[in-house]
Amino acid sequence: MATGTFATVINCIDGRARNPVANWVRLNLRLQYIDFITEPGPDKVITQGTAAEIAELKRKVQVSQTAHHSAVIVLAGHHDCAGNPVSEAEHRAQISQGAQVIASWGLNMRVIGLWITPEWGIEPLCDTGAQGYIAETFGLAITCIDGRAKRPLADWMKQHYGVHYIDLVTEPEPDTTLLQATPWLLENIQQKLRYAIVAHHPTVLAIAAHHDCGGNTLSAAVHQEQVRRVANLVATWNLQVPIIGVWLDEQWQPHIIHQIPA
Ligand SMILES: [Zn+2]
Numbered sequence: 001m002a003t004g005t006f007a008t009v010i011n012c013i014d015g016r017a018r019n020p021v022a023n024w025v026r027l028n029l030r031l032q033y034i035d036f037i038t039e040p041g042p043d044k045v046i047t048q049g050t051a052a053e054i055a056e057l058k059r060k061v062q063v064s065q066t067a068h069h070s071a072v073i074v075l076a077g078h079h080d081c082a083g084n085p086v087s088e089a090e091h092r093a094q095i096s097q098g099a100q101v102i103a104s105w106g107l108n109m110r111v112i113g114l115w116i117t118p119e120w121g122i123e124p125l126c127d128t129g130a131q132g133y134i135a136e137t138f139g140l141a142i143t144c145i146d147g148r149a150k151r152p153l154a155d156w157m158k159q160h161y162g163v164h165y166i167d168l169v170t171e172p173e174p175d176t177t178l179l180q181a182t183p184w185l186l187e188n189i190q191q192k193l194r195y196a197i198v199a200h201h202p203t204v205l206a207i208a209a210h211h212d213c214g215g216n217t218l219s220a221a222v223h224q225e226q227v228r229r230v231a232n233l234v235a236t237w238n239l240q241v242p243i244i245g246v247w248l249d250e251q252w253q254p255h256i257i258h259q260i261p262a
Pocket residue numbers: 012013014040041078080081082083084
């Protein structure tokens with residue numbers, strides 16, 4: 001059996017990213033060894049990877065946990081990342097979301113998110129604490145009453161936003177319904193959203209439409225345009241939550257087609 005104390009680090013394959021994280025872990029966590037799991041752009045993989053890619057990361061973490069009794073997972077992301085060439089703001093958001101995803105695995109490990117600065121310094125972004133527990137988090141969605149739409153949307157939101165539960169507000173063909181709604185119905189929908197927001201502080205609000213909806217009288221392009229218009233309408237309600245427009249395609253795969261920050 002291995003002796004010594006271990007941390008598990010999910011980091012970029014980029015050689016420049018290795019020492020800053022290793023030094024920070026040794027200094028701040030006082031652990032002797034680091035098991036490195038590397039991916040090009042790990043913050044992207046953990047938040048936008050396929051279910052198989054994410055399962056593979058989890059499997060590697062569990063090897064480290066089982067063999068070396070690691071009790072802490074560090075997820076790091078860095079600027080100038082060839083595997084994930086996005087803005088610093090996007091990196092930071094992905095690292096925090098990714099840490100939530102890892103915490104949701106229920107491995108009973110502490111999860112820490114680190115941003116590697118352009119000067120190759122370290123800025124901690126989030127930390128679950130030793131118990132490895134992040135309070136249960138919620139997403140919120142306006143979706144069709146169609147029972148086929150619920151699971152693909154909810155599973156995808158859990159995976160990509162690191163939330164544990166999805167509160168649903170359902171309407172038949174919601175993109176059409178909201179655009180044609182009476183003031184009373186809009187008020188009613190707004191009240192339901194506010195109820196969920198006050199009770200559960202969701203981190204994202206999805207407005208979703210799907211193929212094969214309402215007898216297919218509208219094309220996918222028209223549905224998608226309606227989703228964007230509904231998202232813009234809901235944004236005027238000033239709910240203080242980021243809004244995404246989502247299209248569920250013929251395979252029930254969700255696609256982000258619109259994004260409005262909180
Ligand atoms: Zn990189």
